[in-house]
Amino acid sequence: MSDDFESTAPSPDAAERNLRILEALLFASAEPLSAGELAPHLGEGVDVEGLLALLAERYAGRGVHLVRRADKWAFRTAEDLSFLLRRETTDNKPLSRAALETLSIIAYHQPATRSEVEEVRGVATGKGTLDLLMEAGWVRMRGRRRTPGRPVTYGTTEAFLDHFGLESLADLPGLEELKGAGLLSGRLPPNMQIPLPFDGPLRDDEDPLDPDDIEGQDEEQ
Amino acid sequence: MSDDFESTAPSPDAAERNLRILEALLFASAEPLSAGELAPHLGEGVDVEGLLALLAERYAGRGVHLVRRADKWAFRTAEDLSFLLRRETTDNKPLSRAALETLSIIAYHQPATRSEVEEVRGVATGKGTLDLLMEAGWVRMRGRRRTPGRPVTYGTTEAFLDHFGLESLADLPGLEELKGAGLLSGRLPPNMQIPLPFDGPLRDDEDPLDPDDIEGQDEEQ
């Protein structure tokens, strides 16, 4: 195998070869893939992120784009061609208003507990609504808040970003505006630090989920 | 007549636009699409086949190819990269006692026929056991013994030596060493011998394999 020659100094050929491999892997997968998942297929010490950025650039004007979803990448049809592809989504039941509001509150206020969601909506949230959002794969249990009762904290998933065409939570519509208006906080805090939605690892005030919690929500992980 | 020129020779922009549309449609479709199915999404009087051929050409060197299946078209991973979509998982399994015994007899008594193996083991050896050893790459068919029935002779491979850390068959311990290692009890008839195994070229009493034998055992060679 002549791979040894190519690995150290990335020749243009090696870069092309790696781009082809990335193309093939990302095309083949319906789900976004992370640089970490892609790297093993390339040579040693290859700058995967750099190659992905290059590939995204190459596809920028095409009918199919390479898009980023959190730390993962996927090919998706270009947004401007959606008129061609818009499908009659007869089987897609639209989300109920309650579910939609709950999803939105979790997205903008995450990590959020159920009672925090209820506080914003001013009404009790049925267990069914959260279950439905978790089943859709858009909401996940993150951990448990370090407060009395140790309530479960909820957050959004990568599938949420993918479904709504967001690169990251920073792309949530109107985020800056909401932050400026102080509407992302739980309480009325005119001069306190306004939190931003956060879907990273557990925060200081969050504990990991109990083993019992995790059972049955593997799909979402 | 100038109108005709405009309509028949599409502007580069229009062609690019149509290529983008084809790209998106073919990418998103679950099934290969024919020119007829694609045409309605493009402008009037567009040469769909021509565009498809152009698109196929553009993807020719990429990780994904536009391929024709009968009269339909689809994106498919480039043939030479199909290995990317195969995962080899290796399960470590201990060799069964039967396989281990068969292997050891072949190792010491090679070239050995199946019936010779059975004679030493005192029990019939399933075809599966030999297949397994050949699949593992440790045993190969050497030739056919020049005796009635022309039974196949088996021997060990280089991979066998490699796996068991032997430089050659001469490293297989002899009678005295086996005794010394406590693997043989002292109560053995004085005339018992450990044969000298042989994995060199065919012996005088061996014929080459028949052409039919060789088929399907390329991995072992």
Place this chain on the structure above:
Amino acid sequence: MTPDSSTEWFEAPPPPDDEVMYVDVDGYEGPLDLLLDLARRQKVDLAQISVLALAEQYLSFIETVREKRIEIAADYLVMAAWLAYLKSRLMVPQAASDDEPTGEMMAALLQFRLKRLEAMRRTAMQLMNRPLLGQRMFARGAPEPITIHRKALWEASLFDLLRAYATQRERGVPNDYTPRERNVWSLQEAREILNRLIGDNMDWVPLDRYLAEYLATPAQRATAMASTFASSLELVRQGQVELRQSLAFGPLLVRRRKSDGPQTGT
């Protein structure tokens, strides 16, 4: 924060005439929802609403509902109590020593909650208007799945191999076990032999001498000696023979006993 883009949300209970309130709690998702609807009827930015007017409208709405004996969730009554308190705080001047929240603070909190709920409804709408995957943006329609080839990696050590071979070779050794034929004299046999040998000999004769013929082979010696000795003791007990040994390990002498009884023997 202009509420123009989210009109659909508020069409659910169609805004009726301000004076004639629809009495329909089913159209609302909780008291905050109802309050938001009432606030929107003031047709001003939520920041400009009169909280006092809002509280009054809510309270009169609840009053109407109760007059008509319509079942209403406790939430609505809790909110009504809170708003009644808010109203009193707003109308009665604050006492200096009062450490309860001021009416203005309570009004600001209500405004905040209404604005936040409205904002969340708007963002939910905006999310749904994004190019949704599977509706306006598409993943690969025919993903090419990764096929997994299970390959067994067989494990065996050289030691396993050698032991397997050694065990088999041992097993293969023709293990012809012929148990040594041991000539054991039974006591019965020994007695018969002894009786025959001694016959009617009344002289002292060493026992060995009688047995000389039998003791020729070392294999038989031990058993012959043991059995005849035991038998001789038995014969002595029966009074048929006499034994004599003059010193330890000396020759054991035997003779027929003179007896009156019938003699056994062949």
